[in-house]
Amino acid sequence: MLDIKFIRENPEVVKQGILNKNEKDTVDEILALDKKRRSLLQNTEELKAQKNKVSAEVGRLKKAGESTDHIFEEMRKVADEIKEIDDELRTINEKLNSLLTWVPNLPHNSVPIGKSAEDNVQVREWLPEDFKQEDDEKKLDHIQLGKKLNILDFERGAKISGSGFPVYVGKGATLERALINFMLDYHLQNHGYTEILPPFLVNKESMTGTGQLPKMADDMYTCEKDELYPIPTAEVPITNMHRDEMLAEKDLPIKYVGYSACFRREAGSYGKESKGFLRVHQFNKVEMVKIVYPENSYDELEGLVSDAEDILKALKIPYRILMLCSGDLSFAAAKCYDIETWSPAENKWLEASSCSNFEDFQARRANIKFKPSEGGKPMFAHTLNGSGLATSRLMVSILENYQTPEGKIIVPPVLQKYTGFNLID
RNA sequence: GGAGGGGUGGCAGAGUGGUUGAAUGCGGCGGUCUUGAAAACCGUUGAGUCUUCGCGGGCUCCGGGGGUUCGAAUCCCUCCCCCUCCGCCA
Numbered sequence: 145m146l147d148i149k150f151i152r153e154n155p156e157v158v159k160q161g162i163l164n165k166n167e168k169d170t171v172d173e174i175l176a177l178d179k180k181r182r183s184l185l186q187n188t189e190e191l192k193a194q195k196n197k198v199s200a201e202v203g204r205l206k207k208a209g210e211s212t213d214h215i216f217e218e219m220r221k222v223a224d225e226i227k228e229i230d231d232e233l234r235t236i237n238e239k240l241n242s243l244l245t246w247v248p249n250l251p252h253n254s255v256p257i258g259k260s261a262e263d264n265v266q267v268r269e270w271l272p273e274d275f276k277q278e279d280d281e282k283k284l285d286h287i288q289l290g291k292k293l294n295i296l297d298f299e300r301g302a303k304i305s306g307s308g309f310p311v312y313v314g315k316g317a318t319l320e321r322a323l324i325n326f327m328l329d330y331h332l333q334n335h336g337y338t339e340i341l342p343p344f345l346v347n348k349e350s351m352t353g354t355g356q357l358p359k360m361a362d363d364m365y366t367c368e369k370d371e372l373y374p375i376p377t378a379e380v381p382i383t384n385m386h387r388d389e390m391l392a393e394k395d396l397p398i399k400y401v402g403y404s405a406c407f408r409r410e411a412g413s414y415g416k417e418s419k420g421f422l423r424v425h426q427f428n429k430v431e432m433v434k435i436v437y438p439e440n441s442y443d444e445l446e447g448l449v450s451d452a453e454d455i456l457k458a459l460k461i462p463y464r465i466l467m468l469c470s471g472d473l474s475f476a477a478a479k480c481y482d483i484e485t486w487s488p489a490e491n492k493w494l495e496a497s498s499c500s501n502f503e504d505f506q507a508r509r510a511n512i513k514f515k516p517s518e519g520g521k522p523m524f525a526h527t528l529n530g531s532g533l534a535t536s537r538l539m540v541s542i543l544e545n546y547q548t549p550e551g552k553i554i555v556p557p558v559l560q561k562y563t564g565f566n567l568i569d
Numbered sequence: 570g571g572a573g574g575g576g577u578g579g580c581a582g583a584g585u586g587g588u589u590g591a592a593u594g595c596g597g598c599g600g601u602c603u604u605g606a607a608a609a610c611c612g613u614u615g616a617g618u619c620u621u622c623g624c625g626g627g628c629u630c631c632g633g634g635g636g637u638u639c640g641a642a643u644c645c646c647u648c649c650c651c652c653u654c655c656g657c658c659a
Contacts, residue, residue, distance in 0.1 A: 185618080185619060185628080186619065186627090186628095188628085189618095189627060189628045189629085190627080190628090192627085192628060193626095193627055193628070195639075195640080196627095196640085198639065199587075199639055199640040200587075200588065201639095202587075202639055202640070203587035203588080203639095203640075204587085204588095206587075215639065216638095216639050217639095219639040219640090220639070222639090223638090389579095390579055390615095390616090391579090392579075392597085513616095515579070515597085517597095517598095518598095519597085519598060521616095522615095
């Protein structure tokens with residue numbers, strides 16, 4: 145959520161930001177409602193001041209044993225008038241708030257202006273020392289490997305749940321579990337995070353707090369009867385842990401890392417892009433969440449990306465970092481880096497992580513504040529999160545990059561103590 | 570699922586219709602004392618919003634929403650959450 149005061153004072157900046165993000169500009173409508181709201185507010189508050197004054201007077205008169213009947217008739221009228229204005233005010237507030245929840249966060253100044261993913265800017269690329277690309281065309285893709293080695297079963301997943309719900313079998317399941325444990329341990333031991341294992345179903349307030357609702361309503365699953373939503377990412381429960389809380393500056397930065405299954409409807413995506421692991425409805429992810437002092441948030445973003453990179457370096461998976469352009473930024477993000485891992489069989493880069501700074505956009509929605517140590521007014525914290533990382537796309541890269549000419553998989557050395565085996569055949 | 574109890578400021582906890590935005594304690598901040606710290610003592614300390622260049626002033630907020638009343642933390646309705654006991658159960 146943007147600060148209404150900021151919108152009021154910088155309408156052109158907000159409009160430009162919305163435009164750069166390919167979102168709908170409702171600024172003029174918002175400003176008109178805001179103006180109306182303030183005028184009604186002044187109106188009703190004046191009447192309320194009068195009411196309060198008279199009511200206090202009644203108290204005094206009663207104590208003195210004097211008659212108060214003559215006052216009541218008049219005050220009843222004032223009370224009615226207040227009610228009328230407040231009703232109108234309520235309608236306007238609801239409309240205004242609903243419009244505000246649809247206004248995206250504005251891109252940070254350092255973000256390149258662009259329309260789509262084509263305009264994203266590569267920041268750097270990392271390849272393992274012994275990385276070779278010659279034999280790529282001979283390599284099996286992850287679906288072929290999964291079938292051949294009997295470690296992934298997409299067909300049975302489709303039977304028991306539907307397409308996009310993969311089943312991990314045997315060593316495939318163990319490898320997945322090893323990967324999750326490795327990533328969690330790595331962040332805990334080397335990057336100073338605190339582990340969280342969050343609920344996988346959250347309420348509407350949480351979904352709104354991090355910005356998934358209302359815009360992404362069609363992309364999430366719902367449990368209507370209980371008004372709960374299966375989480376699309378652990379970002380939601382973890383960030384919302386501190387919803388409606390007043391933190392102390394000395395608590396910051398808060399750094400959490402947590403595993404969760406992630407559930408996404410992926411409404412409207414079909415075809416080649418969606419085969420195998422490339423697009424699934426349920427996947428596993430280790431997520432990092434930071435709640436930080438505003439001034440430090442861009443440094444913390446760089447740190448977040450580097451924390452995710454460390455995992456790929458340890459696994460020796462080729463990757464590149466992209467800075468998303470304004471048009472490709474998600475609704476709540478001010479700046480975002482995507483990390484893409486190399487898939488030799490697909491012959492392309494696959495998004496395995498997204499690291500974003502939301503500045504105070506989520507904090508304002510979720511009401512996450514802190515008291516500055518130096519005193520003064522409470523401030524909204526800045527929130528960030530990044531995948532560290534999502535296993536499905538990463539698994540594609542691991543399987544494909546670690547396959548032998550015979551179509552077996554060598555378990556990446558750092559995972560071997562977690563799997564208990566070093567070859568899948 | 571049944572019965573009962575409870576949700577008040579950063580935290581703990583008083584307060585049951587009229588200067589109560591809220592006693593008190595803790596915590597925070599400032600100070601005295603001290604070589605320094607602790608302790609002790611003194612002072613100070615809720616949030617949001619509107620208005621004003623500023624000083625200031627107004628309004629709202631005691632789980633959420635609605636109602637009664639001239640006036641509600643306090644009474645009524647409703648929803649949510651937490652705790653205790655019983656039942657059921659992975």
